[in-house]
Amino acid sequence: MADRGRAGNSNSALATIDPDNSVPDPVEVTAPAAVTVDTPADAGPPALALTGLTKRYGDVLAVAGIDLTIPAGQVVALLGPNGAGKSTTVDMLLGLTRPDAGEVRVYGDTPRGAVVKGRIGAMLQDAHLLEDSTVFETVHMIASLHHRPLPVMEALRLAGVADLAQRRCTKLSGGQKQRVRFAIALVSNPDLLVLDEPTAAMDVSARRAFWDSMREFTTKGKTVLFATHYLAEAEEFADRVVFMRSGRISADGSVAEIKALVSNRIIKTCLPGADPQALAALPGVASVDIRADLVELACSDSDAAIRALTARHPEARDIEIRAAGLEEAFLALTRSTPDQ
Numbered sequence: 001m002a003d004r005g006r007a008g009n010s011n012s013a014l015a016t017i018d019p020d021n022s023v024p025d026p027v028e029v030t031a032p033a034a035v036t037v038d039t040p041a042d043a044g045p046p047a048l049a050l051t052g053l054t055k056r057y058g059d060v061l062a063v064a065g066i067d068l069t070i071p072a073g074q075v076v077a078l079l080g081p082n083g084a085g086k087s088t089t090v091d092m093l094l095g096l097t098r099p100d101a102g103e104v105r106v107y108g109d110t111p112r113g114a115v116v117k118g119r120i121g122a123m124l125q126d127a128h129l130l131e132d133s134t135v136f137e138t139v140h141m142i143a144s145l146h147h148r149p150l151p152v153m154e155a156l157r158l159a160g161v162a163d164l165a166q167r168r169c170t171k172l173s174g175g176q177k178q179r180v181r182f183a184i185a186l187v188s189n190p191d192l193l194v195l196d197e198p199t200a201a202m203d204v205s206a207r208r209a210f211w212d213s214m215r216e217f218t219t220k221g222k223t224v225l226f227a228t229h230y231l232a233e234a235e236e237f238a239d240r241v242v243f244m245r246s247g248r249i250s251a252d253g254s255v256a257e258i259k260a261l262v263s264n265r266i267i268k269t270c271l272p273g274a275d276p277q278a279l280a281a282l283p284g285v286a287s288v289d290i291r292a293d294l295v296e297l298a299c300s301d302s303d304a305a306i307r308a309l310t311a312r313h314p315e316a317r318d319i320e321i322r323a324a325g326l327e328e329a330f331l332a333l334t335r336s337t338p339d340q
């Protein structure tokens with residue numbers, strides 16, 4: 001996890017597990033003790049406070065009464081499988097969708113109030129650009145709507161599109177359009193930046209440049225909430241991970257805390273004809289994944305597991321042990337929490 005050394009960045013806020021959504025066997029999950037967040041006595045309202053936020057589409061309960069508080073200065077990744085309710089949550093906190101119940105407060109204000117004051121900037125996947133205008137004109141037009149915008153060229157530079165300032169938006173590639181959307185989100189000089197899958201359509205170098213710009217943005221103590229399917233990005237850039245499933249928050253904590261919820265190590269080995277149930281019964285093994293001759297054991301105690309594995313299966317070869325990543329945690333949380 002990146003350490004940006006930002007003031008007021010309460011890094012490991014509230015590692016919690018929704019009791020209704022706790023993860024059953026085969027992955028053993030125990031909720032770590034809640035971590036107390038140090039909040040200065042004179043701290044203002046949190047950057048974001050969602051209370052009982054609910055949205056239903058017909059029979060689908062897209063967001064099921066979530067509570068979430070994000071202190072100013074945190075960088076939070078919103079993760080979850082397709083249809084978990086991430087975009088609906090983002091739309092509600094931006095005031096684009098009206099909740100059926102519950103409340104959103106952005107620095108103590110309504111979403112609309114926060115947007116009008118330029119305190120919240122958003123980068124949405126399908127936001128349209130002004131096709132007949134240049135990149136500069138587009139971002140300039142947005143800047144003119146705000147009280148305290150950044151200089152347009154500064155926003156373009158931060159978003160890595162300064163060299164495209166005079167290019168018409170129709171002539172941009174998908175990844176370049178994404179970066180222009182980033183410039184639009186930045187130009188109001190917001191305190192809270194909300195990004196829905198910001199690096200979708202970006203190539204590897206554009207993605208790297210994007211996160212370098214984000215680092216520059218977050219060193220100023222700004223707050224960021226980003227929904228993503230790129231777990232490596234969440235792992236590298238987020239102070240905190242909020243995991244949604246079936247409209248609920250099913251895990252909330254630092255990357256390390258989320259990873260610790262599932263297993264501590266992965267043992268990978270080539271073991272033809274392995275019996276998954278026998279492997280799952282080995283001491284220290286939390287779950288088993290077998291693909292052809294390759295076996296992966298997610299372990300709660302890898303020392304015990306490796307001893308038992310090699311004792312019972314001396315034929316196991318090409319054994320590797322690695323630390324479990326956010327991907328394993330994501331898969332376990334996705335597998336183990338029930339659909340509505």
Ligand SMILES: Nc1ncnc2c1ncn2[C@@H]1O[C@H](COP(=O)(O)OP(=O)(O)OP(=O)(O)O)[C@@H](O)[C@H]1O
Nearest residue numbers: 057060061062080081082083084085086087088089
């Ligand atoms: N306008 C809508 N009308 C009807 N159902 C909707 C609408 N928007 C979202 N849904 C449903 O609400 C649920 C949550 O959708 P949402 O887009 O918020 O999930 P998500 O976590 O952002 O998914 P993804 O990762 O695929 O973008 C899904 O079942 C989706 O089909």
